[in-house]
Amino acid sequence: xxxxxxxxxxxxxxxxxxxxxxxxxxxxxxxxxxxxxxxxxxxxxxxxxxxxxxxxxxxxxxxxxxxxxxxxxxxxxxxxxxxxxxxxxxxxxxxxxxxxxxxxxxxxxxxxxxxxxxxxxxxxxxxxxxxxxxxxxxxxxxxxxxxxxxxxxxxxxxxxxxxxxxxxxxxxxxxxxxxxxxxxxxxxxxxxxxxxxxxxxxxxxxxxxxxxxxxxxxxxxxxxxxxxxxxxxxxxxxxxxxxxxxxxxxxxxxxxxxxxxxxxxxxxxxxxxxxxxxxxxxxxxxxxxx
Amino acid sequence: xxxxxxxxxxxxxxxxxxxxxxxxxxxxxxxxxxxxxxxxxxxxxxxxxxxxxxxxxxxxxxxxxxxxxxxxxxxxxxxxxxxxxxxxxxxxxxxxxxxxxxxxxxxxxxxxxxxxxxxxxxxxxxxxxxxxxxxxxxxxxxxxxxxxxxxxxxxxxxxxxxxxxxxxxxxxxxxxxxxxxxxxxxxxxxxxxxxxxxxxxxxxxxxxxxxxxxxxxxxxxxxxxxxxxxxxxxxxxxxxxxxxxxxxxxxxxxxxxxxxxxxxxxxxxxxxxxxx
Numbered sequence: 001x002x003x004x005x006x007x008x009x010x011x012x013x014x015x016x017x018x019x020x021x022x023x024x025x026x027x028x029x030x031x032x033x034x035x036x037x038x039x040x041x042x043x044x045x046x047x048x049x050x051x052x053x054x055x056x057x058x059x060x061x062x063x064x065x066x067x068x069x070x071x072x073x074x075x076x077x078x079x080x081x082x083x084x085x086x087x088x089x090x091x092x093x094x095x096x097x098x099x100x101x102x103x104x105x106x107x108x109x110x111x112x113x114x115x116x117x118x119x120x121x122x123x124x125x126x127x128x129x130x131x132x133x134x135x136x137x138x139x140x141x142x143x144x145x146x147x148x149x150x151x152x153x154x155x156x157x158x159x160x161x162x163x164x165x166x167x168x169x170x171x172x173x174x175x176x177x178x179x180x181x182x183x184x185x186x187x188x189x190x191x192x193x194x195x196x197x198x199x200x201x202x203x204x205x206x207x208x209x210x211x212x213x214x215x216x217x218x219x220x221x222x223x224x225x226x227x228x229x230x231x232x233x234x235x236x237x238x239x240x241x242x243x244x245x246x247x248x249x250x251x252x253x254x255x256x257x258x259x260x261x262x263x264x265x266x267x268x269x270x271x272x273x274x275x276x277x278x279x280x281x282x283x284x285x286x287x288x289x290x
Numbered sequence: 291x292x293x294x295x296x297x298x299x300x301x302x303x304x305x306x307x308x309x310x311x312x313x314x315x316x317x318x319x320x321x322x323x324x325x326x327x328x329x330x331x332x333x334x335x336x337x338x339x340x341x342x343x344x345x346x347x348x349x350x351x352x353x354x355x356x357x358x359x360x361x362x363x364x365x366x367x368x369x370x371x372x373x374x375x376x377x378x379x380x381x382x383x384x385x386x387x388x389x390x391x392x393x394x395x396x397x398x399x400x401x402x403x404x405x406x407x408x409x410x411x412x413x414x415x416x417x418x419x420x421x422x423x424x425x426x427x428x429x430x431x432x433x434x435x436x437x438x439x440x441x442x443x444x445x446x447x448x449x450x451x452x453x454x455x456x457x458x459x460x461x462x463x464x465x466x467x468x469x470x471x472x473x474x475x476x477x478x479x480x481x482x483x484x485x486x487x488x489x490x491x492x493x494x495x496x497x498x499x500x501x502x503x504x505x506x507x508x509x510x511x512x513x514x515x516x517x518x519x520x521x522x523x524x525x526x527x528x529x530x531x532x533x534x535x536x537x538x539x540x541x542x543x544x545x546x547x548x549x550x551x552x553x554x555x556x557x558x559x560x561x562x563x564x565x566x
Binding site: 014020032094100115121214265 | 295299300303304306307308310311312314315317318320321324333335336379380382383385386387389390392398402405406407408409410411412413414415416417418419420439442443446471496499500502503506507516517518520521523524531534535538541542545546548549550553556557560561565
């Protein structure tokens with residue numbers, strides 16, 4: 001089939017992409033590893049030289065570190081929980097026949113196209129603000145004390161904002177998958193007397209497994225590095241209540257000018273992401289084989 | 291075919307689905323409504339705001355406060371520029387992997403995907419320092435380079451899945467008729483691949499337009515796209531609801547419209563062809 005000639009041509013055509021991605025992956029990563037073992041602080045140019053594992057030691061023993069790991073996991077798991085459960089419920093609803101399907105789909109998918117800085121600021125100011133926000137107005141209307149979301153439940157508020165952005169994505173993917181479900185099989189099951197619940201558990205859920213897998217995988221990749229939403233709403237606070245690993249590295253390197261320490265943090269973030277990716281891939285690897 | 295559904299059931303589903311749809315869309319709707327009111331009215335209670343006079347003043351003030359047109363232009367240049375650049379690099383590669391697959395092609399594709407899993411903070415510092423030394427901080431060129439690299443894997447994957455669906459026999463036939471590799475790509479493949487390429491372009495412009503890690507880190511003013519510009523409203527000084535609404539509305543409107551057109555391809559593109 002393919003000749004020697006076309007194989008060579010194919011290699012040449014793939015080469016630029018491979019080369020660029022290889023450079024993009026390897027060169028900065030090696031540089032980060034190198035910096036992470038150096039004493040390198042832009043505020044203290046006198047301090048130089050090999051640092052051993054000091055940068056790692058200081059990063060891991062930073063008071064904010066374990067909290068940051070926890071917050072990162074809480075955001076990933078919290079958003080996954082809301083979007084997968086909510087997405088399945090919404091997909092089941094939107095899969096049923098109703099008037100205005102096209103318009104409702106358009107309304108529902110919209111949050112996914114809103115840039116993170118806009119959605120975070122809209123939620124923060126127009127909705128969660130304890131004085132002028134919509135929720136505060138509603139609370140006052142009901143004679144209740146307004147709740148200061150970002151001060152009293154900062155992490156949950158961030159999770160809700162991020163979940164609002166990703167719920168449409170999960171719903172759309174699950175809905176697409178649902179629409180390819182064999183309706184004859186469903187009818188057969190119905191005629192055999194299978195109730196709604198057992199049809200859902202034995203037919204719908206197995207059919208959706210692959211789509212759920214994909215939703216979890218892709219969202220995990222993006223959620224591990226949530227940044228803008230935290231940056232514009234809480235700045236990692238109050239205190240360090242919403243500081244994630246990504247945010248901690250940003251603070252260390254670009255706010256504290258500690259190149260060595262920030263680099264160590266970056267490498268730790270890479271390792272953590274790989275551990276999570278390994279488990280996620282393994283957990284769901286089989287589903288993607290087919 | 292379709293299961294029979296009584297009108298009553300359909301009406302119930304309609305009410306529920308519209309309620310949920312409007313609820314999810316509400317924050318965007320509210321932002322747009324707020325943008326048409328005066329600053330003093332925007333912070334009043336919802337009913338007072340809606341009954342206050344409508345005005346376009348906020349849109350003018352956004353431009354006065356900061357050079358909105360510049361940031362909009364930056365967003366366009368960065369998202370379109372990086373998408374076109376990545377496309378030029380990716381098309382030959384995706385073509386080759388789809389039509390002349392080798393034993394390693396699957397591994398290569400998986401490896402490309404895995405580059406997306408690297409957290410950005412892992413390479414933030416060298417990129418920042420490197421950009422600083424090269425004078426690329428706060429430049430459109432710098433951001434186009436970054437965006438090209440981060441979206442390249444997705445573009446290759448999307449193109450690959452689209453190219454895969456083009457029957458190989460057609461290319462064989464063209465080859466039999468003596469078409470060279472060049473003319474095969476230009477005259478046979480490209481016309482068939484245009485729909486796939488179009489949706490790839492659309493989706494990647496959307497992703498690049500909304501990217502908010504590198505844009506926030508690497509730009510301050512001159513090359514700042516809308517993501518960075520909007521973030522400047524997070525300071526207490528910028529806490530002006532009507533202006534924030536106007537700026538937000540203008541920032542999301544073009545992408546919302548493009549997004550609605552591309553929603554069918556979105557699923558496929560973002561799942562790397564795993565869900566169609």
